[in-house]
Amino acid sequence: MSKQKQKGREVPGIQGGKEQVFSFPHMGDYHVPIARLLENMFPSGRVLVPPPITKQTIALGSRYSPDFICAPFKFNVGNYIEALAKGANVLIQTGLGCRFGYFGEVQEQILRDLGYEFQFFSLARENARLKNAYQGFRQLGCPHSPAKFLFYVLIAAESIRIMDHFAFIMRERAGFAQRPGSFEYLYGCMLEELRQVSSIKELLAIRRQYNEAFGKVEMRQTQHLLRVGIVGELYTLMEPYSNLFIEKELARHNIMVSRRMSAAFLLFGKNSRKSLKDTGKYMRYWPGANATDSVAQSRYYGKLGYDGIIHMKSYGCTPEINAMPALHNVGKDYNIPILYLSFDGQTNETGVLTRLEAFVDMLEMRRKTFEEDGLSGRGHRFYFDKGSRS
Amino acid sequence: MIAEEYIWTEGNPIEAVKNLLRSLKESLDKLQEEAEVCAVGTTGSARKLAGVMLGADAVKNEITAHGVGTLSRYPDARTIFEIGGQDAKLILINDGVIVDYAMNTLCAAGTGAFLSSQAKRLGIAVEEMGDMALRSLAPAKIAARCTVFAESDMVHKAQSGYRKEDLVAGLCSAVVTNYLNNLGKGKVIQPPVVFQGGVSKNPAVARAFEKETGLPVIVDENSHLMGAIGAAILAQRAAAGRVFDFRAAERTFSTRAYECGGCANQCEVVCFYQDGVLLDTWGNRCPNYDRQKAALVG
Structure with a gap:
């Protein structure tokens, strides 16, 4: 074992003489830019996108994860195991501002204990710095110069920005397309193009082309537009399987869904000091990860006169639990109802759908009485919030 | 309120709905005047199942139903x-x-x-x-x-x-x-x-x-029935004028759950049959299946 490791270090790019197969965990549709990035970085290797998340994935992940760890960990472990079974031998992980930052180490150990052989590279903590990431990639066999490396990172970053830009519009408008599914279809086409992209020029063309296409989709006129903001823990928000496709369900109820949390937000829009300030008087300290963002965004939705907020987290997410008392106060002060949902890799939708249906009924009834009282000046037109869609 | 019944589902909602129908029919038959069912509403965890069984006019979650029921009294x-x-x-x-x-x-x-x-x-x-x-x-x-x-x-x-x-x-x-x-x-x-x-x-x-x-x-003296009262009120508001048939109690309903292998999602699909004829399916998440379903259910 140790001999093999030694060998891997001597000849970068080749692990025991075998072809390198790169893989990574799923989160929403981000496998598109990430797979492209890895392909660019390691031209001699192969990139394996793990099979889509299914019940089997979460069952596998739960079996081999600590019981009280949060659901994202379990989903990741499930993804890794399924990818390893398909032949992956280099696994990539990222890290974030809560215990997610240490997931990589634990997951690596769990997988090694299961008897898998692989290289593991975690972009957490100091490895998240560009310089260290470059060195790590070099060690894994990336043949590029720093300039080329930066170029590919730039392409990936811009792809993510474009994706999130259109995903934001899609979430807002999906419930109102004249032909249901139009936005989802366009978005899918765009992802296919992003999968092939290789220059900034192409990226700009994609952005221009889809700006036009999205603008051309015919929309239904609606009188009582209900607007819901979604805040909370990032993985649960961004991986639709882990929140039981709640955004689609809301769109089906003809609700405009706004979610500012996205990979682009985390990479380019996040600023802990600013978001702490934006929580107003509701928070004085930063309790980790995205707690202040949840509160600041909720306050923002409250100010805009949104009809409701849905706060989602994986069960046991400490930063978000810390955000909840502040959210209670935001809800009270801005008179905006907040639905709290916790997910732990369960697959039964009935409980969540019941709460969601009741929430939607409640928002409709509230809206009706507001209108009867002549209180609703806001909310009839689409409000596109340009600033947040980095 | 002219007829009421409160029973446990005992893990078998289909049988429970049938039993409810039988007992409601009995108490309606005992009445002096002729009673007619104008609308049907269902609520609770099995609202969808019961709703399809009975061709309900309103299928509502229990939170709304309870709210509406209580507000009608208080x-x-x-x-x-x-x-x-x-x-x-x-x-x-x-x-x-x-x-x-x-x-x-x-x-x-x-x-x-x-x-x-x-x-x-x-x-x-x-x-x-x-x-x-x-x-x-x-x-x-x-x-x-x-x-x-x-x-x-x-x-x-x-x-x-x-x-x-x-x-x-x-x-x-x-x-x-x-x-x-x-x-x-x-x-x-x-x-x-x-x-x-x-x-x-x-x-x-x-x-x-x-x-x-x-x-x-x-x-309230009917505190255990508030959800049902709410569902009834919601059904009355949504009534589509369908004729209700108590014979649903004598039909055989069956369900079959299977894992759809059509794509990677592997949805758990539940098919609901009445006398061997497919009435409805649910549990699927993809548009492909919706098209197939439209062809099957008709």
Whole structure:
């Protein structure tokens, strides 16, 4: 074992003489830019996108994860195991501002204990710095110069920005397309193009082309537009399987869904000091990860006169639990109802759908009485919030 | 109200709906005047199943149904406590509109299931619990955080010589403490307060609520039927003028659950048949399946 490791270090790019197969965990549709990035970085290797998340994935992940760890960990472990079974031998992980930052180490150990052989590279903590990431990639066999490396990172970053830009519009408008599914279809086409992209020029063309296409989709006129903001823990928000496709369900109820949390937000829009300030008087300290963002965004939705907020987290997410008392106060002060949902890799939708249906009924009834009282000046037109869609 | 029935599903909603139909038909037949079913509404966890079975006009979640039902009787109610067999809800109302609600999420400690399992352990019927608890002079203090803690607390108290009444009284107030801790978090409880759901038939729990909140708690004589009343009102509003047939009770309904292998999603699809004919399917997530379904169900 140790001999093999030694060998891997001597000849970068080749692990025991075998072809390198790169893989990574799923989160929403981000496998598109990430797979492209890895392909660019390691031209001699192969990139394996793990099979889509299914019940089997979460069952596998739960079996081999600590019981009280949060659901994202379990989903990741499930993804890794399924990818390893398909032949992956280099696994990539990222890290974030809560215990997610240490997931990589634990997951690596769990997988090694299961008897898998692989290289593991975690972009957490100091490895998240560009310089260290470059060195790590070099060690894994990336043949590029720093300039080329930066170029590919730039392409990936811009792809993510474009994706999130259109995903934001899609979430807002999906419930109102004249032909249901139009936005989802366009978005899918765009992802296919992003999968092939290789220059900034192409990226700009994609952005221009889809700006036009999205603008051309015919929309239904609606009188009582209900607007819901979604805040909370990032993985649960961004991986639709882990929140039981709640955004689609809301769109089906003809609700405009706004979610500012996205990979682009985390990479380019996040600023802990600013978001702490934006929580107003509701928070004085930063309790980790995205707690202040949840509160600041909720306050923002409250100010805009949104009809409701849905706060989602994986069960046991400490930063978000810390955000909840502040959210209670935001809800009270801005008179905006907040639905709290916790997910732990369960697959039964009935409980969540019941709460969601009741929430939607409640928002409709509230809206009706507001209108009867002549209180609703806001909310009839689409409000596109340009600033947040980095 | 001209006919009513309250039964347990016992894990078999299809059979339960059939039994309900039979007994409702019986009580309608006994009436002097001719009665006609104008609309059908269903609510609860099996609302979809029952709704398809009966061709319901309104299929609504239980939170809305409870709110609507209670508001029809108590138009100025501000707070609804609802404790059923498996879950508990807290509904806040302002000017006749539901403005906030909470539903227990993780465990069944503050619900009827907790009371009935403990009643079984003590060897008494769940219906007797309330009156028994009211006879207690010194209720035992029982931890309410979790069913397992409560149970071990109760067993210890029993061994140390507490009387059964005191234990039962302790259990009834444990339910209330758990309910208020879980659902009442950060919510302002305003009078008038209405208490309903199956557990509201237990007078000791109602009294414990009054003691904890310091507010009078109204328990309607039909408190266990409020959800059904709400569903009926919603059905009346949505009535499509379909003719209802009590013979649904004699039909055979069956379900078949399978894992769709059409794509990587592997949805669990439930097919619902009436006399061997496919009525409806649900559980699928993808548009491909919707098209297939449209062709199958017609």
